[in-house]
Amino acid sequence: MxxxxxxxxxxxxxxxxxxxxxxxxxxxxxxxxxxxxxxxxxxxxxxxxxxxxxxxxxxxxxxxxxxxxxxxxxxxxxxxxxxxxxxxxxxxxxxxxxxxxxxxxxxxxxxxxxxxxxxxxxxxxLSPTITRTVIDRMARVPRPDPAAGRLLRTLTPRERDVFELIAHGRSNAEIAEALIVEESTVKTHVKRVLAKLELRDRIQAVILAYEAGIILPGSHR
Missing domain, CATH: 3.40.50.2300 (Response regulator)
Incomplete structure (x- = not known):
């Protein structure tokens, strides 16, 4: 097409x-x-x-x-x-x-x-460059947004794992490797996470992660 x-x-x-x-x-x-x-x-x-x-x-x-x-x-x-x-x-x-x-x-x-x-x-x-840009901006935010934190409670533990890896800029293949699951399973989880959180895409997920304070500048999974 x-x-x-x-x-x-x-x-x-x-x-x-x-x-x-x-x-x-x-x-x-x-x-x-x-x-x-x-x-x-x-x-x-x-x-x-x-x-x-x-x-x-x-x-x-x-x-x-x-x-x-x-x-x-x-x-x-x-x-x-x-x-x-x-x-x-x-x-x-x-x-x-x-x-x-x-x-x-x-x-x-x-x-x-x-x-x-x-x-x-x-x-x-979503590249590491984009992620660093978001990190630098969110580092200036004095405290996490409670509303963002409450929204993340709707995720299951496995969906939360997937969400955090998305927030670190990981691809589906990298998430599958980290969680030891099939890439097709990751794709399903990603779709569910974005739908639950009403996010357009993975970039919006990164922004939400830093707003919620679950990932801090310089942190690593």
Whole structure:
């Protein structure tokens, strides 16, 4: 199946470059472009892309606000944030707004294409880099959120184990190895955990874990 992508960036050259890169893959079709978040929101409602490739810093409406508006009206929207990372303080805000992942703008073309397919398949792009970003942000939170802690009590002991491993950025294969179970069993547990906690994806699980205070910066399972 062809993945339909909307490219959102206020830099004309960047949009042209992204279109050229994505056009090299026969399974990806760039169905539209937007130069600011406001236009992006309108385009998503009009064309319903499979994946939105979203810049953060844009005029009129930035990528975080646009992501929040898109997810509010289109809960199943898949948004992949593009960021400069080192100079970007918006990563956590974008993930909290409902983005399914993020990439550096200097990401190699083959990784960008793979990431788009990952997001389109309903997965989140959760790497150690993303996890560290969340850790750094949550380290500034003075105390855990009691509401988040109460929500986690709905999980069974095994689901809690799976949740904590998700929060550490582990893949399904790594979780299966850690718990000595089949990967298919892990996939079932992950779906149940996300459904019980009403989370969009694994990235939201990481955020909840740090809000609940069950995983602290620098901790290891």
């Amino acid at each position: 062809t993945v339909r992508v909307l490219v959102v960036d206020d830099d004309d050259l960047m949009r042209a470059g992204l279109r050229a890169v994505l056009s090299s893959d026969d399974t990806i079709a760039v169905i539209g472009e937007a130069a600011d978040g406001r236009v992006a929101v309108e385009e998503v409602r009009r064309s319903r892309p499979d994946v939105v490739l979203m810049d953060v810093r844009m005029p009129a409406l930035d990528g975080i606000a646009a992501t929040e508006q898109i997810v509010a009206s289109e809960p199943d929207a898949r948004i992949l944030i593009l960021t400069t990372f080192e100079d970007d303080d918006y990563v956590f805000g974008a993930l909290a707004a409902g983005a399914s992942g993020f990439l550096l703008k200097r990401t190699p073309p083959e990784q960008l294409i793979a990431a788009i397919h990952t997001i389109a398949a309903g997965e989140s792009l």
